[in-house]
Amino acid sequence: MFALSPRWQRGDPTDVDPYEITKALDIPSVNIYHGMQDSFTGEEIAYMGAFVRSLKPSNYLVTETNAQTTGWSSEWQYPPYDGQLRLAAFANVADGANLVAYWHWHSLHYGQETYWKGVLAHDLEPNRIYGEVTRIAQDLKKAGPDLVNLKKKNKVAILYSLDSINGLSFMPFDKNTNYQTILNQFSRMLYNLNVEADFLYPQSRNFEDYSLVIVPPLYIASDELLDHLSAYVKNGGHILMAFKSGFCNENSTVRWTLAPGPLREPAGFYYQEFSNLAKPLALKGDPFKAGSENQVSVWAEFLIPEKAKPLAYYDHPFFGKYPAVTRNTYGKGTLTYEGTKLSDKLQEKLMREALSLAGISLTDSLLPAPVKVKHAESAAGEPLHFYFNFSGRPQTFVYSYPDGIDLLSDKPIKKAQKITLAPWDLIIVKVR
């Protein structure tokens, strides 16, 4: 068994390519550890679930996750608030997990993982967490047959380039920004907007399954991969792409053509120079209405548009002649390019635009911020809609999908019905 570990959330450079390894597996698995208490947002669950689900693609096993507390010392002891463990279990299931197992049954009395506590404490007696796990088991006994082997049908994918992580780790462009932080920003904006995403890998051949492909800094890429992206746009796909993409070939060698190499045609610009930004800059005229967050930083490519349309310029006497963001219509699709690091607010605005161009609904973005929704199809082909309350306060929202039944309470749920979720509670609507 090979389980993806938390290092895949951190973006550490590595020689281990999970896509290649997964080819040899029957069922991929993953260990997902995440924030608890006030840091429990479910973001890590969605991220890692999508990552492992997309490898084959397939359902998967969660072979380890938070029981009581984690850590190799007692500096990171955050037992879940009441209800959080159950919410986490069903978030995993909604992402495609066919198993959720805890590390581990009882807490160790000695050694490095003394404080990586299990379902039982060192006292080996029933406790609060044991009670939560019991409840989860009862819920799964009831709803499980409808949830096992569910299928995801997402329209957005993030292209994940391990080579770019490795290449950029040798030539970093900032102390606090790297491939993973930019990938995380894209992923977090999608999560905030309640839009679910899959991952694509350089070896993937199913780009056309998606209406929108997000491309974090694709620093390392073969001509073949860039040509594939180019054809994807030409055929009607939409891309939202970060700076530094296309810079090096597959040998981490800078291309000896005008940047961004083979992307020049689909992107509609070239550049010869770039600069770190010693301090953040504003975009001239606040074109995305980002107010106090109208701010870019870290990096600026001196883009020279050929066919691309500039969407924003730097507000600066020298950098101001170069666009910060461009969009190019190429064939039937579009390529939106970010030549700089955007604030979260600017990134959210660009993401909304890209989703709209790709024809993806933003209805779920109207839910209250702590309410996350996940969609799937049961093995029997019935639509499933999971609503989670990631907060300690009740949350009320309007259910916007066809009539169904809550698999946990057996209560009917009507389209346009007002629903209130208790703190850290959920419903699972199966459409009939």
Add this chain to the structure above:
Amino acid sequence: MFALSPRWQRGDPTDVDPYEITKALDIPSVNIYHGMQDSFTGEEIAYMGAFVRSLKPSNYLVTETNAQTTGWSSEWQYPPYDGQLRLAAFANVADGANLVAYWHWHSLHYGQETYWKGVLAHDLEPNRIYGEVTRIAQDLKKAGPDLVNLKKKNKVAILYSLDSINGLSFMPFDKNTNYQTILNQFSRMLYNLNVEADFLYPQSRNFEDYSLVIVPPLYIASDELLDHLSAYVKNGGHILMAFKSGFCNENSTVRWTLAPGPLREPAGFYYQEFSNLAKPLALKGDPFKAGSENQVSVWAEFLIPEKAKPLAYYDHPFFGKYPAVTRNTYGKGTLTYEGTKLSDKLQEKLMREALSLAGISLTDSLLPAPVKVKHAESAAGEPLHFYFNFSGRPQTFVYSYPDGIDLLSDKPIKKAQKITLAPWDLIIVKVR
């Protein structure tokens, strides 16, 4: 000769047990280096003096202490203000030192300790410090016969567990808090309240000499030691105890019973869970009137009282069901337990309560803050009261002990007499 070095002030983990070593010594000794100039409070002198005095227990030698300046570079050069060296010498004597020696006679002209300066500077000529040392010698010539081999009769002791330092160093609970910082907080509150303390060690058999025993996080302890503490309370002793006490046995193995193991009965509670605190919390209703310092942090044990009386609860929707501080009456004594890290103000309030329960006078806590008093009995059995002005300004106070004579000036001192000490000056009252 074995001299305790400053590492014992820092709480570094170590295999060297000073209690065991001292058994082989005729007279224990200690090197006490301390802050000078505006950092001179005398706290390190009291702490290290008590530590070495309590080992045998016995009088002791100060084999090294600050002369001009200290340091292995010239980054820590703080020669004493006029009078500070003399105050330090007599603070050592009042704690039980029979010798105060300086490191060293003249400053070295080369090597690592070039700037660990002696009584003489590199110029080898008489100087300001030489003048101070000359005055100290004259004072000691006069008062020494009454001061040598003095005896301390303290009613408070701090239990010092080297095993707990070592065990917690492998499993720390916070970057900025550890065994030593909590011990230091207890010790500092006592120093601020002008209450002198001794130390006890796990091997000590004289717990019953004390009315109050302070227990910093006793993470590692044998059943035997915990039973000893239990019997101490049952027989009328009072304990003020920090969190994590009783958690592991003497092999650093977590006990496989309900925490806090053998302390469950004297403490009057048990617990199964604990949490770091991601941010400080208030105690509900500010029960100790600590105002802006009504704040706990770092750690919270989920205490479930059986017989203990809760003294304070967390002000928090989840943690709020567990008491933060408890007190249990057990036999003829009490055990007050802190399940969390307290602010200084809260710790001071708890310390005052514990001292009162133990019947220890707080009269000396009414002295002006920079005035410290130390009590002893001369070898001839006469009471000695030392008053020190640890400040650069004159301090006035009322002498509250029986009539006596100042050993340095030969002036009579009457009970209830108003006394003014010059900056960094002292009196030594021998009661006749």
Add this chain to the structure above:
Amino acid sequence: MFALSPRWQRGDPTDVDPYEITKALDIPSVNIYHGMQDSFTGEEIAYMGAFVRSLKPSNYLVTETNAQTTGWSSEWQYPPYDGQLRLAAFANVADGANLVAYWHWHSLHYGQETYWKGVLAHDLEPNRIYGEVTRIAQDLKKAGPDLVNLKKKNKVAILYSLDSINGLSFMPFDKNTNYQTILNQFSRMLYNLNVEADFLYPQSRNFEDYSLVIVPPLYIASDELLDHLSAYVKNGGHILMAFKSGFCNENSTVRWTLAPGPLREPAGFYYQEFSNLAKPLALKGDPFKAGSENQVSVWAEFLIPEKAKPLAYYDHPFFGKYPAVTRNTYGKGTLTYEGTKLSDKLQEKLMREALSLAGISLTDSLLPAPVKVKHAESAAGEPLHFYFNFSGRPQTFVYSYPDGIDLLSDKPIKKAQKITLAPWDLIIVKVR
């Protein structure tokens, strides 16, 4: 070929003595890398130019300097603003460079210096920087014959002691202050005042060429060197000297006489003690009118004047009895001594006083802050005055030297004429 590298700007300890090495060279050379964009002040060019020029002394080669960008990662990519490269080239020339070469022709496509970019980018096509270099070449073709082998005639020199760098690196006196930071402060104050300086080395025998010698902490010095400084003052020279000077002999051994050893007579004081300053202090009565910058820090020597005149005292109950700055008239010259670390403003005031005592004109200090002037004499003996605008805004000033012609534009320049320099532009006036 041996080229001084940027380590000489950082003050790293080293065994390599550039003075000794230069004896074996025909022409010394230097690699000067400097801040660009908003960090481009020209200070590093002046500093390193003076350093290498003074070794023999002689003209020199700049064998490497910024082309597009520098760095062993992409964290330090700051291509010059338009005009900055040309300004840098002529600043080097004005300091005495007979060659300015770039590292390097085209950018590397692989390896450690991938982002240490050349004149051409990775695309190997003409670009903005290539355009700048072309313009510089044309300017040099025109003006070069008047500029090659120019001579500098400065009246101020800074004594550079590599032994003191090495000695103080073993016994530092502060985390943020060292030999180089104090040297840099002196050098920066001169640059700000538009006064050009050379360097002297312990082996130099031409001290008498200068009216003012600046002495950063001369921690390590032979009796011979100190006697030489003493004789320099006696014969009418002026010295501005930092603390710690004279403390050790040439073997890094503290002198066993009253400090500052052989400097006692020319300095007019002795001292036996010193202290770090735990926090900054004011000078009593703000004697140099430094307002909010009336502040000293880090170090205080307890100076006891014999013949020296105290210029300022510490505002402190203990340190207040010792002067912070003294001046002694010795023979026909003066020695001004700083027993503490001064704020920039205080250092500037002391520097102005020292320059005035030495009879050096401060006329050029009246230029607008970003305008720097450099003076030289052509190989044919004609005066040359270079004016540089180190800013992105036009700067206007009055030309104060005799009538001449601008070598770049061939326009006549009259004494007292008002001149406006475009952003990052310059003129080179040859007096006819």
